[in-house]
Amino acid sequence: xxxxxxxxxxxxxVKEVPDPQILNxxxxxxxxxxxxxxxxxxxxxxxxxxTMEEGDxxxxxxxxxxxxxxxxxxxxxxxxxxxxxxTIACGNCFFCKKDLxxxxxxxxxxxxxxxxLYGYSGSGLFGYSHMMGGFAGxxxxxxRVPFADVGPMKIPDHLDDEQVLFxxxxxxxxxxxxxxxxxxxxxxxxxWGAGPVGQFAVKSAFMLGAEKVVLIDHYKERLDLAxxxxxxxxxxxxxxxxxxxxxxxxxxxxxxxxxxxxxGLESHGTSPDSLMDYAKAAVFLATDRPHALRQAxxxxxxxxxxxxxxxxxxxxxxxxxGAAFGKGLTFKMGQxxxxxxxxxxxxxxxxxxxDPSFVISHRLKLSDAPMAYENFNVEKNDWRKIVLTPN
Amino acid sequence: xHHNETYDRNRQRFAGDSSTNIHTAERVASAVSGGALIAYGxxxxxxxxxxxxxxxxxxxxxxxTGHSQIYDALGIRTASSHANPASPYNKTWLSGTVHVNxxxxxxxxxxxxxxxxxxxxxxPQFMKHLESVTASGEQTSHWIAKAxxxxxxxxxxxxxxxVLNEKIGWKSVEGSDxxxxxxxxxxxxxxxxxxxxxxxxxxxxAGKLGSLVAKLFGEEPxxxxxxxxxxxxxxMETGIIMSVEGxxxxxxxxxxxRAASA
Ligand SMILES: NC(=O)c1ccc[n+]([C@@H]2O[C@H](COP(=O)([O-])OP(=O)(O)OC[C@H]3O[C@@H](n4cnc5c(N)ncnc54)[C@H](O)[C@@H]3O)[C@@H](O)[C@H]2O)c1
Ligand SMILES: [Zn+2]
Ligand SMILES: [Zn+2]
Numbered sequence: 001x002x003x004x005x006x007x008x009x010x011x012x013x014v015k016e017v018p019d020p021q022i023l024n025x026x027x028x029x030x031x032x033x034x035x036x037x038x039x040x041x042x043x044x045x046x047x048x049x050x051t052m053e054e055g056d057x058x059x060x061x062x063x064x065x066x067x068x069x070x071x072x073x074x075x076x077x078x079x080x081x082x083x084x085x086x087t088i089a090c091g092n093c094f095f096c097k098k099d100l101x102x103x104x105x106x107x108x109x110x111x112x113x114x115x116x117l118y119g120y121s122g123s124g125l126f127g128y129s130h131m132m133g134g135f136a137g138x139x140x141x142x143x144r145v146p147f148a149d150v151g152p153m154k155i156p157d158h159l160d161d162e163q164v165l166f167x168x169x170x171x172x173x174x175x176x177x178x179x180x181x182x183x184x185x186x187x188x189x190x191x192w193g194a195g196p197v198g199q200f201a202v203k204s205a206f207m208l209g210a211e212k213v214v215l216i217d218h219y220k221e222r223l224d225l226a227x228x229x230x231x232x233x234x235x236x237x238x239x240x241x242x243x244x245x246x247x248x249x250x251x252x253x254x255x256x257x258x259x260x261x262x263x264g265l266e267s268h269g270t271s272p273d274s275l276m277d278y279a280k281a282a283v284f285l286a287t288d289r290p291h292a293l294r295q296a297x298x299x300x301x302x303x304x305x306x307x308x309x310x311x312x313x314x315x316x317x318x319x320x321x322g323a324a325f326g327k328g329l330t331f332k333m334g335q336x337x338x339x340x341x342x343x344x345x346x347x348x349x350x351x352x353x354x355d356p357s358f359v360i361s362h363r364l365k366l367s368d369a370p371m372a373y374e375n376f377n378v379e380k381n382d383w384r385k386i387v388l389t390p391n
Numbered sequence: 392x393h394h395n396e397t398y399d400r401n402r403q404r405f406a407g408d409s410s411t412n413i414h415t416a417e418r419v420a421s422a423v424s425g426g427a428l429i430a431y432g433x434x435x436x437x438x439x440x441x442x443x444x445x446x447x448x449x450x451x452x453x454x455x456t457g458h459s460q461i462y463d464a465l466g467i468r469t470a471s472s473h474a475n476p477a478s479p480y481n482k483t484w485l486s487g488t489v490h491v492n493x494x495x496x497x498x499x500x501x502x503x504x505x506x507x508x509x510x511x512x513x514x515p516q517f518m519k520h521l522e523s524v525t526a527s528g529e530q531t532s533h534w535i536a537k538a539x540x541x542x543x544x545x546x547x548x549x550x551x552x553x554v555l556n557e558k559i560g561w562k563s564v565e566g567s568d569x570x571x572x573x574x575x576x577x578x579x580x581x582x583x584x585x586x587x588x589x590x591x592x593x594x595x596x597a598g599k600l601g602s603l604v605a606k607l608f609g610e611e612p613x614x615x616x617x618x619x620x621x622x623x624x625x626x627m628e629t630g631i632i633m634s635v636e637g638x639x640x641x642x643x644x645x646x647x648x649r650a651a652s653a
Binding site: 001003005007013015017018019020021023024025026053054055056057072090092093094097105106107108109110111124133134135136144146147 | 496498583584621624625628629630631633634635636637638639640641642643
């Protein structure tokens with residue numbers, strides 16, 4: 001089959017590789033009908049996530065048709081159309097039972113590195129480094145899905161791939177980010193990052209009852225799209241507006257009740273702290289560039305919540321813990337507990353309350369992946385969300 | 392650190408000190424993953440690669456020396472003040488008593504776990520180095536362990552204590568090549584599943600057999616037992632031991648192997 005493989009920083013190639021096989025009784029094989037490139041994939045592309053190996057198959061947002069099942073799989077049959085969550089979870093452990101699916105104890109075959117770096121390892125992930133299990137990803141014609149009795153969710157025929165593909169990651173991720181804000185009546189939610197995750201965080205914050213939502217980025221097209229999608233949204237372009245001042249103004253001096261960092265470890269910016277981050281990353285003194293997170297902490301009102309769907313990898317520098325302490329902030333973060341959100345969000349789609357396909361900017365072939373990664377990484381105005389189809 | 396001078400004294404201390412081997416396990420984990428990060432970072436000739444190597448180097452240094460610059464800078468001390476005679480960096484343990492304590496929590500009842508373990512023939516399903524265990528009587532069993540280069544090491548064991556759903560103890564019979572004994576306890580918790588506590592001791596002989604045994608139990612017995620317990624947990628909780636062994640990738644070995652078999 002054809003698969004998108006990682007060979008190093010800024011080097012992904014479409015290769016002919018062996019078809020995946022059932023490796024144990026709880027596996028299934030899915031023939032991929034659609035797969036997407038995620039902002040998280042860019043962290044791999046830009047070499048920010050350690051323990052990638054040459055030849056690893058990328059991709060954690062994918063859906064398709066069941067073509068083979070292991071002997072313990074009774075919930076799926078050939079031909080079923082399913083979306084697959086990017087976090088792999090067993091459904092049996094303490095964490096899965098507590099709905100903390102992305103903390104599954106049993107799905108990462110190689111938890112040792114994460115245990116050393118973090119104390120304990122999270123769940124296995126598709127196509128996301130050997131630290132996270134080294135599972136082959138779904139930017140391919142076929143993919144092996146472990147714990148297939150737990151993860152895949154069946155999709156009714158009348159829904160298109162594009163309407164449900166983002167249930168595999170970014171829609172639940174944006175939703176959990178908003179849910180983590182424990183939104184109350186009258187709340188203002190500020191969202192950093194108008195990428196796909198930020199777009200869904202905005203939609204979800206409105207769905208969950210936020211009175212005001214403010215979106216911050218510096219790509220006009222992305223901000224415009226969000227504005228078109230959400231009539232009551234306010235936007236801030238940080239290239240020409242001072243973010244803290246503007247947020248104070250928009251909230252009558254109170255500050256946002258909660259702040260969502262949907263940017264992650266590759267924050268852009270030209271403020272002094274942000275330039276320092278670039279410099280330090282270049283001379284090996286820091287692993288992450290957390291400018292947006294610093295700003296979110298600074299802007300959040302007293303007793304507010306900072307919700308972080310954006311991915312971070314290691315040690316953060318110049319992190320104003322004093323501000324967090326002084327204001328009594330609550331932090332919520334982590335890989336999305338996918339399985340908890342998928343059925344609910346599928347019914348939102350079915351009932352016509354949301355059509356997630358609005359984030360798509362490009363529809364390409366699997367073989368276009370190298371060009372798509374290259375453009376998605378730099379041309380952020382036009383390249384927002386890319387869906388690849390095999391053949 | 393003066394391992395050798397304090398060895399005999401510590402040897403006794405060690406038998407009752409489980410905290411020491413946790414530090415050793417942590418140390419080896421640092422060395423292993425630090426090494427992996429260095430290797431990985433060096434393979435990638437770019438800035439991030441160099442950064443990862445640096446992080447790897449820091450970890451590896453911590454691993455091999457038990458000394459973390461970061462911890463130092465932060466004034467954190469993790470190692471106990473007494474040298475650990477079971478450390479692979481103190482080779483004297485190769486012929487001596489090795490003692491391992493390990494615990495894991497499993498989301499199953501003590502009864503389910505006890506029953507699986509009590510049938511010793513099940514143990515090779517999660518103890519990586521066992522080839523087979525055969526019950527030879529009510530209280531006795533014959534154990535065969537895999538050793539490098541196709542060798543096997545065998546011994547007979549008898550049950551020394553057996554409390555239904557609570558505890559199983561065993562001991563190799565008089566005259567075994569590797570005198571060993573152990574006890575596993577199944578301790579209920581209020582709502583967190585069952586705590587499995589394993590305590591094992593073995594006498595590692597000198598000479599060729601000794602080095603086979605050392606390889607058999609790995610450089611770091613506590614880590615080995617920890618990995619076995621993790622496999623036990625996975626087998627009990629999920630019915631399988633999740634693995635990516637044999638999966639597809641775009642690595643060249645694959646292409647070569649395919650070409651050869653075509
Ligand atoms: N927690 C999870 O489970 C999960 C799941 C999916 C994605 N993610 C993460 O979410 C983040 C966003 O993903 P995406 O697909 O939307 O990525 P993306 O790269 O398309 O979007 C990121 C956006 O952040 C903007 N940005 C950069 N610096 C900023 C700053 N200082 N202030 C405001 N905006 C800034 C960029 O211009 C860009 O529009 C990534 O870190 C991704 O890894 C996390
Ligand atoms: Zn994603
Ligand atoms: Zn689990």
